[in-house]
Amino acid sequence: MSKSVQRPRPTIVDVAREAGVSTATVSNALNSRRYVDVRTKVRVAEAVARLGYTPNVYARRLRSTGIGTIGLFSSMPFAVSGRASRFGFLMEIAAAAAVKALERGYALLLIPPPGAGMPPVSDLAIDAAVIVEPSDDDAYVTQLRERGLPLVTIGRSSHRREQAPYVDLHLRETTSIILEHLWNAGSRRTALITGSSSRPAYTEAQRSYSKFVRKTDQVPIVELVDERGGEEAAYVSTMELLRSYPDIDGVYASVDTFATGASRAIADLGRKIPGDVRIATRYDGFRARTNQPPLTAVDLHLGDAATASIDLVIALMESGGRSETYRRAPRPTLVVRGSTVADDPNSR
Secondary structure: OOOOOOOOOHHHHHHHHOOOOOHHHHHHHOOOOOOOOOOHHHHHHHHHHHHHOOOOOHHHHHHHOOOOOEEOOOOOOOHOHHHHHHHHHHHHHHHHHHHHHHOEEEEEEEEEEOOOOOOOOOOOOOOOOEEEEOOOOHHHHHHHHHHOOEEEOOOOOEOEEEOOOOEEEHHHOOOOHHHHHHHOOOOOEEEEEEEEEOOOHHHHHHHHHHHHHHHOOOOOOOEOHHHHHHHHHHHHHHHHHHOOOOOOOOOEOHHHHHHHHHHHHHHHHHOOOOOOOEEOOOOHHHHHOOOOOOOOOEEOOOHHHHHHHHHHHHHHHHHHHOOEEEEEEOOEEEEEEOOOOOOOOOOO
């Protein structure tokens, strides 16, 4: 007996393609949120019937109450974003985004990284989405585009070479600020520890680092860490790195979770921070402030970036996707602490 093949459920993108209209037009035709001429409504209805498309009932019920919801997504694994980091990067963005969304008449729904028990994106009752620093092959981006929702990323991300509207976090400039600081503090052989995935925060750090070491005539030393391994993976990688290159006197760890692992490794090898090795990280969050010694880092002005992302995604909704394509967060600000300054009382 042959097995039946279950066809994938049609999406709003399929309906739009079948009807020869945009996904926003399909949404407006089905939800009656904006005027759509009768002939277009008929084409959409016929496409829905042919494909057997069924809109998410819960989402439609929520939207019918007049309550708009914006989903805030992050695919960063819990090994990086969990534990102490819960008080950091994502929460700083979420707090500011929630306030701004409420001011604009929307609710904010915080979506954790993909995992077991997570409902499919197609079932989430949201009207738009903001994604925090997605990778270039991020599954959330793909699934949200299939739904045809207005989408903004915090941090530029060319997902499969198609750039979504975004808030610029000045990725290359941030790396340059930290590397220049390490150089001016006296480090002459600085290693880069960053993630191995295709997140632009990692790839841009590598580009900026390559340019800097060429300018300063240093030999490039780059360690790529699997972000799923979190602090422990960075600890092991740093131990191996310092054994292979004992003359390293500077480390830029582009993730605070990597930086705390690297800091432990440096100390366990009997080397002093910052006397022997100076270390800095990208994000001035809970981990950077509570590490011993506290880590030199960068204020990314994430609250401003979050506010800008909410304004941008609402503009996209209200304009039918014809809003501007990006906004800029304020320029990053270096926060110098005991991990790079020898006379700091917290240095060890």
